[in-house]
Amino acid sequence: MNTSPFIAVNVSDTLRRHQLDSFNALWEVAAELVDEPNHGRGGISSVSRLTLEDANGRPKVFYLKRQSNYQIRNLRRPFGEPTASREFYNIGRFAERGIPALEAAFYGQRKVEGELQAILLTREVKGYLPLDDWFSRWDQLSFRLQRDLITAAASLVATLREQGVVHNCLYPKHLFLRPTEDGVGARFIDLEKSRAHLFSPWGNMRDLDALNRRSRAPSRTQRLRFLLTYLGKSRVDAEVRYWARRVTRRTAKKSKRRK
Known part of the structure; x- marks a missing residue:
């Protein structure tokens, strides 16, 4: 039709x-x-x-x-x-x-x-670059810009959890970032697999796992900063440790399968 x-x-x-x-x-x-x-x-x-x-x-x-x-x-x-x-x-x-x-x-x-x-x-998502482009020159970026990019990415991904949505293909190339005078703007692309996911954290865990596996540049400290921002926490607590363990185990399991 x-x-x-x-x-x-x-x-x-x-x-x-x-x-x-x-x-x-x-x-x-x-x-x-x-x-x-x-x-x-x-x-x-x-x-x-x-x-x-x-x-x-x-x-x-x-x-x-x-x-x-x-x-x-x-x-x-x-x-x-x-x-x-x-x-x-x-x-x-x-x-x-x-x-x-x-x-x-x-x-x-x-x-x-x-x-x-x-x-x-x-x-066009004008003025923005995908996160994997930022990662390709990560060591050339200032500490402050690295921090701001991580924080902006985490805040954007957190909106999915808050709204009961999963991206379902959350790779660095699908997360676009643009530094501005006021911070860093962030947007998603490639939404064809996205769907509502209201009753369980596992969909959000899949998103975090996919992004974690494909993000090789950030340090462990920067990954922790991402998770703290994502969960809206100022310091590590039981909930942060729980999510960190789950994502790390899932990433290790997926990576092992691909070897």
Whole structure:
């Protein structure tokens, strides 16, 4: 079934100027591939970078996800839905709950001769860099900036726990940070696997484990600072020790399996 597309008010003029305010136009537009397309889930998914000038001649960067029969199945959608649809839903849910994340500019889907096509256009998280980029030059950063990045990342991840949400793919490349005069801003990207998780801490433990395993740069002291901030603690207590043991054991177990 074809649906009327969502177009964000703050980008509609820019898309219209370039005649890209329709599903077909975005489906056909030439754009620079960010990575090799993903083949799986019965279809294909690609992500491209698209730069458009606004009415004032300023370049605006977007990321264009185009999918064909690239679906996820669950209890809510037993016959499947595009993973882009799930991510669009989660972008809206994060916004409603006040969790900083990427912003949707366009979403639409259609069915053509049995092929389910979906488009998700998101705005560039301008001025931010993924946490793994910061880690790649960690030793070159000042102690203060390292501390502020760790604290901002922990505060952002804590909002998931507070709002009863798990990211479910919480790697450093999905956590974007930007130093400012007032501190460090932080946002999430890649929300297609996110879901509500209200009744147990284990979903949050999975998020912490994934982030811990993929974060090689921080010292043990910095990891402890992250956990203290995440739990809203000023000093180590029984709860902090409990979470530290659980995450450490889970990370060690997962790392051992991969050897």
